[in-house]
Amino acid sequence: MAPPRILIVGKMGVGKTTVSEALIEAPMTADDSCRDAKKPYEYIVHRSSAWTIIDTSGLDGISNNEVSISQALRNLHGLLQESMGGYHAALFVIRAGRFDLSDTAALQIFASVFAGLRDRTQVVITRCENDEDWLEENHGFCQKFFSPQLGVLPRERFVCVGFPYIKHVKTDRDRAQETIFAHERAESADRLRAFVAGIVSRNAEPTNCLSSASLKPAALLHQLKMMLIQIHGLDKFDRKAFAAGVRGAHLPDFDDAAIQHALKG
Ligand SMILES: Nc1nc2c(ncn2[C@@H]2O[C@H](COP(=O)(O)OP(=O)(O)OP(=O)(O)O)[C@@H](O)[C@H]2O)c(=O)[nH]1
Numbered sequence: 591m592a593p594p595r596i597l598i599v600g601k602m603g604v605g606k607t608t609v610s611e612a613l614i615e616a617p618m619t620a621d622d623s624c625r626d627a628k629k630p631y632e633y634i635v636h637r638s639s640a641w642t643i644i645d646t647s648g649l650d651g652i653s654n655n656e657v658s659i660s661q662a663l664r665n666l667h668g669l670l671q672e673s674m675g676g677y678h679a680a681l682f683v684i685r686a687g688r689f690d691l692s693d694t695a696a697l698q699i700f701a702s703v704f705a706g707l708r709d710r711t712q713v714v715i716t717r718c719e720n721d722e723d724w725l726e727e728n729h730g731f732c733q734k735f736f737s738p739q740l741g742v743l744p745r746e747r748f749v750c751v752g753f754p755y756i757k758h759v760k761t762d763r764d765r766a767q768e769t770i771f772a773h774e775r776a777e778s779a780d781r782l783r784a785f786v787a788g789i790v791s792r793n794a795e796p797t798n799c800l801s802s803a804s805l806k807p808a809a810l811l812h813q814l815k816m817m818l819i820q821i822h823g824l825d826k827f828d829r830k831a832f833a834a835g836v837r838g839a840h841l842p843d844f845d846d847a848a849i850q851h852a853l854k855g
């Protein structure tokens with residue numbers, strides 16, 4: 591039997607790749623220099639004997655406050671192809687702290703494109719290393735954030751993790767601290783794997799996760815447009831730039847008539 595497929599989503603930089611690596615037991619190093627936040631990618635498939643993890647780039651397609659519509663479209667397009675095989679579960683990753691509009695945008699896009707995964711979505715909260723009670727203190731707020739898209743989520747659908755590290759280990763003190771952090775990372779990785787194993791044991795078959803609307807480019811474009819308007823405000827929304835971005839995307843399956851229709855909407 592093929593290993594269960596898990597989709598990892600969330601806005602940029604929240605810890606999706608860290609979570610993916612923890613799941614496949616990749617050696618988690620303190621060095622993240624191989625990751626370049628500015629480098630766009632559609633998605634990364636991490637494989638182990640236990641899982642296949644599809645680690646997405648931020649669904650919101652936003653980096654350093656620059657909106658790249660064609661990149662967001664390309665990301666989604668590639669991911670939709672990969673998603674035809676369905677998923678056993680999805681992890682929506684957020685970072686302990688405040689949520690912003692790009693968290694909302696990522697959640698909206700996720701819930702509308704992957705409608706079939708709504709009941710199979712769990713929430714992973716990263717950066718809880720100094721704040722074990724974060725979820726208890728913010729549960730009400732989390733519900734307010736997630737429930738419009740995913741319904742009310744019981745406590746067992748959340749897991750808090752912490753993957754702290756020291757970027758440049760120089761002194762003995764750094765080394766001692768890094769040993770403690772490595773222990774914390776390993777503990778979080780164990781908890782995360784047990785959490786995901788639990789979900790997968792309840793969902794033995796992958797679900798056909800895509801909403802029928804997500805297969806229609808017009809609907810997808812409409813979603814992206816709404817998201818960008820939400821983030822940047824209607825007055826800043828540049829219809830021409832949007833159209834140019836779409837044309838620049840060169841997506842063979844996106845036909846112009848549908849795009850024009852979506853732009854009028
Ligand atoms: N302290 C701490 N740092 C974390 C944690 N999780 C992730 N990080 C760090 O946050 C940074 C971003 O993590 P990534 O896993 O690359 O985030 P991502 O969501 O994959 O980012 P993009 O792919 O760019 O969207 C890295 O420097 C990680 O080491 C955590 O729980 N605690």
Ligand SMILES: [Mg+2]
Binds near residue numbers: 645
């Ligand atoms: Mg990543």
